[in-house]
Amino acid sequence: MPHIWCPGCGIGTTVNCFARALIESKIDLRSIALVSGIGCTGRVAGYVKLDSFHTTHGRAIPFATGLKLANPKLNVVVYSGDGDLSAIGGNHLIHAARRNIDLKVICVNNLIYATTGGQTAPTTPGHAITSTSPYGTCEPAFNLPHLVEAAGAVYVARWTTFRIQLY
Amino acid sequence: MMQARWGSHGDYEIIALCPNSPQECFDLTIQAFNFSEEFRVPVMFMMDEVVGHMTEKVIIPAAEQIEVVPRKHTQKPSHEYLPYETNGDGVPEIAHAGDGYNFHVTGLTHDEHGYPNMTPQTQDKLVRRLQSKITNAADRITLLEEESLDDAEVVVVSYGITSRVAQRAIELARQQGLRVGKLRLITCWPFPEKRIRELAASTKAFVVPELNLGQMVREVERAAAGKAKTYGVPHAGGSVHRSIRWNLFCAPIACRTSGARDAESEPR
Secondary structure (H helix, E strand, O other), X not given: OOOOOOOOOOHHHHHHHHHHHHHHHOOOHHHXXXXXXXXXXXXXXXXXXXXXXXXXXXXXXXXXXXXXXXXXXXXXXXXXXXXXXXXXXXXXXXXXXXXXXXXXXXXXXOOOEOOOOOEOOOOXXXXXXXXXXXXXXXXXXXXXXXXXXXXXXXXXXXXXXXXXXXX | OHHHHHOOOOOOOOEXXXXXXXXXXXXXXXXXXXXXXXXXXXXXXXXXXXXXXOOOOOOOOOHHHOOOOOOOEOOOOOOOOOOOOOOOOOOOOEOOOOOOOOOEXXXXXXXXXXXXXXOHHHHHHHHHHHHHHHHOOHHHHOOEEEEOOOOOOXXXXXXXXXXXXXXXXXXXXXXXXXXXXXEEEOEEEOOOHHHHHHHHHHOOEEEEEEOOOOOHHHHHHHHHOOOOEEEEEEOOOOOOOOOHHHHHHHOOOOOOOOOOOOHHHOOO
């Protein structure tokens, strides 16, 4: 499938895993609404044959919250990146975890703002040299699973696109 | 006022409503939702600080008496449905998420299918649709309150809490035999250009008191296009427009040009 993601990037891998998981789960695809924000991962919404919403930067979770409240039968999936979900949308992330209104949030964490040119993100590891931290990032990074767990998320998991199970 | 109109990037029209009482806060909130549903556009609800903190009697009608305008939902089967196709009014029919339409919403330049399409032709068509769906219905969206405009030599254009200060000033002026009329903007955006143009042909001057140093006065001046003089009565806030009377009825005679002069600094 032709796509916009760079060679070697893990986003396509996650989309592949997500699509396979949907098929395997035998869930009614009509019941799924996929909501993304802005950024590399934000473009996922444009590649799925589902009701899909490419929303404003950082606001995927508020949009998804509205969808879920309007129609609780929908399986609402938020699919976005670390910059979108934990920086500009950081407050929405922790409050979604606190509220537990049955959203599934998939955060593809590439540790940086990639599509805009490699700027430091809240997830960028300390001392990393980026386009906005030429002498190394001077701030500690968010640990997102710990953050959302502390905020009350009922299920939290993390894995790497480097090691996926092949079918 | 300008941020409500120009708050985002891109080119679009927006709707903004300016209540001047708690009752209108209730009534116009319903109107705001109805406009939003009908035109599929955010509606700005512009309570100023004073209106936002007011306490007055509010009559809340029974729920069944409140008119609710639902958004247009598509009746087409999914294989015939194009999410951004319109029948000429610029407002597409929406599909319910979960009904199997697989429709896509994006802020990127998109065509009738809803998917990104970055050609200049698509961009032009999209922006013109977003604008025209509001401008074509502007007469219906632009809510105005008018009083004594038939013989008015001076028209006071106001909105929000300032319109209630202006009301008293207009009444006092009328008592003194001055031919002053009232035009209150209940809808500030889209701006009532057509009405201002009409009035500019029959009146000598517009006076625009505002609880800021002059924002909507620029729109009035632009729409009047030199056919009638336009005078701002700016006031930074913190008190009522105390010297509004001087400004309203002496300023046009003195032929001041519109400009940022605080009402407080004028003679009383």
